[in-house]
Amino acid sequence: MRVQFVDANDTLAAVTEELLRSCDLPVGINRNPSIKPEDLPGILDGAEIMIVDHTALPASVAESCKGLKHVVFLGTGARSYMNPEELSRYDIRVHTIKGYGDTAVAECTIALMWASAKSFSEMDRGMREGSWLRRDGVQLTGKTLGLIGFGGIAAEVARMALGCGMTVLAWNRTPKVHQGVQFVSLEKLLSDSHVVSLHLLLNDDTKNFLSRERIGVMRPGAILINTARGALVDEGAMIEALRLGRIAHAGLDVFTVEPLPAGHPLTGLPNVTLSAHSAFRTPEASENLIGAALDHCRRIIATGR
Template sequence: MRAVFVDCTEELSYVIKSRNLPVPDAIRINEGNPTEADLIALCANAEVVLVEHTVVTPNVLDACPSIRAVIFMGTGAGTYINRDEAARRGVDVYTTPGYGDRSVAEHALALAFAAARRIAEMDRQIRSGIWSPVGGLQLKGQKIAVLGMGGIGTSMADMAAAIGMRVAAWNRTKRDHAAFVADIDEALQDANFVSLHLTLNSQTEGILDRRRLALPATGFILINTARAGLIEEATLLEMLADGRIGHAALDVFPEEPLRQGNPYVSLNNVTLTAHAAYMTAAAYEELWLRTLKAYTSL
């Protein structure tokens, strides 16, 4: 089937080439960040569309009736393509779960360390000519609430336990794991760290609302490498300002990239990364191989 990979990143392109990964003749690879008009041109004769980070609108599907399937290279396809709109047009949507479980979990743990030791804050100060050592928080012995126990959340729970944190891991369905807690409020209660690893859907949108954000210990550290829509953003900003949340370490945002003047940029108690948690060479290789498997099974 004729396919086009519409938005290959430089990093993934390098991994494919440097590791001599297979690229079927029927797949055309386009590098960059296409606009809607670019997508329509790229997909004009395609039957399968591979998407890594670009929104595929209903307009694109209408303009390209040859499209029969979209393979989203990740798990949160609903953020990038409306599944209902796709289904109404006879377009199947597939995902490639599991490719970056360890990479994302390691990034979440790195954000936990960075926030606890205020690394980004000190880095900014030193670069601006200020030498002012800042104390931090030791992770061992701290309670962490891990919300979501798919591959990423389970990896995060295991690594946190391995460094001596007290792990309370919640999932909507029961998990056979030593850290599993059946009640989300119990997991959150008095937590010093909260790490999000949930998919975004109608059941999880805004799951961390004002009431639940008040359950962890005052000054807790919030880590989000999942989806921004899991948290009530206005409440998050309010609680960061008044100290109820001590620090937010964020890899995902309601709108990406951040626009000039975004409130997070001016806050010292926020550590930001550019939706990069999954971006390791090992994860990219696995992503491409799983994408090819999904493609060849169509």
Template sequence: MKTLFIDCNHQLAPIFARVHGPDDPPIAVNAAPFTSADLPHLLAGCAVCIDDHSYLPTEQIAACTDLRHVVFLGTGASSYMDISALEALGVTVHTIRGYANTAVAEHTIALMVACARDVARMDRAIRAGIWRPLEGMQLEGKVLGVVGLGGIGREVARLGAGLGMRVVAWNRTPRPDAGVPEVDLDTLLSTADVVSLNLGLNDDTRGMIGAEKLARMKDGALLINTARAALVDEAALIAELTHGRIRAALDVFHAEPLRADHPLARLEGVTLTAHAAFRTPEASEELLRRAIDIVRTISAAPAR
């Protein structure tokens, strides 16, 4: 059963080489750039594809007649492919959860602090020869609203509490075991000084933070998104940010990589990172090890 890691970048390559052992199933590695149109040729003869964060359009995968499994490196496969459509083609999509709770939560806190203290804006100004100290938000005593109490959300809540913030949370189903006061979403949005999105993306959560929800946020509040861009109505968010009523720190975007001329890249009150919240050597090692184990399980399964 031929397996191809289609988009092994320069950061993952040495980690994959270290993690992939002689007793593991053989996995070919592609490090060369490609477009969606190249997928049928690239995946010819492959039953299994390991995908970091490359888009897999349904019409192209339909032409990959040997493909039966996609192992997506993370939880957000639905942002890069139509899972139901692929399954209708006989392609099973496997995702990996819980490998980077600490990494993503720490990045969330890093974005929160950077946005609250205008770190990126002052960095850009100094590099341009402008010395302009900016007054920021002190986080101690402020309200942190955590939207989603999975593994990442709980870790964000713990770290936020460690900064002296008062943490409240909303989850689609009550999570009394999380040890965090839970409130309804509208209350969270209207009272939080910082709103952290830590939800998975599905039909129920797609676009759930729209114009009406954004309008409920306090003046001067911060929106942090290290989860999925499609949780938020992008046009409504840009409108709020353009008015300067709220600020945002974003690690995920509706189309990646984000274009330099995109409105979000031109707004002063936005701190941006390149979908990197989960990228630490520790998290990547566990992620790749678990991906290889999924390939092992697939390889050992009886042929259908």
């Protein structure tokens, strides 16, 4: 079986090449991260296994990828780029990778929370434009953080927040127990939390999970953090709540459309801190991610599944 990494940026390409030095895997690397879906059949050139970072794979394109049997998606959010059920009709199986960057994403979540609480991005922009723009911050010690979804990333966020003296609430779709964390109803979490942070996987059930109605239940003046997936939130309702001040500030690493288009309403709001879907981008997380992807490839080559 032949493997093709179809959209490697410079960082991931370098990590892949370094890890391949210690193993014998037939992996080709396309060092152009800006390809289009229609480029995939030519780039794959009959490869049976595709490693993909962020390029969409519609079923109509997959049909033209002769020989493709496995897609190793670099992360957990494959459904943002492809439909695994549709691909299965072409005997293509999608593999995802969990846990590679829990600490990295958790650190970004905490960083966005603090930056949002202190209005750093607004003051930074003002000072670069020549204004001595002073803003009152929110003291987070003693405040309540609510985590919607509780997997590995949320557990790391909880550890860090508890160390900062915060109370941590959580809601999960299935029952869980975690030391120091109070699991409560979604309504109580939304109404009681000074900061709400999203940690759900995106699927048909969770799209627009933070709806207009649920935003309306949030504590007035709360901070919203999203390092999961943009489509988990009703974007229009979030923007309206930010304009009205019902949400005091949003720290966002993910968006409904990526890259975020120029002139998007979020870019004109002063009470938003933006990050370019980079929460997972650390050397440690990249090595974990590519190492796990290559492990998937070894298993597939050895077992055929």
